[in-house]
Amino acid sequence: MGRPPKRQETETFEVTVPVALCSALVHLATHTSFGATENAVAAYILTKEIERMQKSGEFGLKMPS
Numbered sequence: 001m002g003r004p005p006k007r008q009e010t011e012t013f014e015v016t017v018p019v020a021l022c023s024a025l026v027h028l029a030t031h032t033s034f035g036a037t038e039n040a041v042a043a044y045i046l047t048k049e050i051e052r053m054q055k056s057g058e059f060g061l062k063m064p065s
Contacts (some may be wrong), residue, residue: 015042 017025026036033046054061 022038025041026032028041029036029038032041034044050061053059055064
């Protein structure tokens with residue numbers, strides 16, 4: 001089966017994380033509604049944290065217009 005088409009306005013990137021962090025992401029995927037896979041959970045957490053940083057203006061980040 002082929003890969004599903006990429007959603008509009010998205011980019012793919014790869015991150016290497018420690019085993020303990022990967023295990024935590026697997027745990028969250030299994031026991032929460034953050035996402036069905038560790039990748040989905042990581043994307044959800046990154047999105048929420050960057051949105052929080054944008055709202056508070058941290059590091060010069062601004063909300064997209």
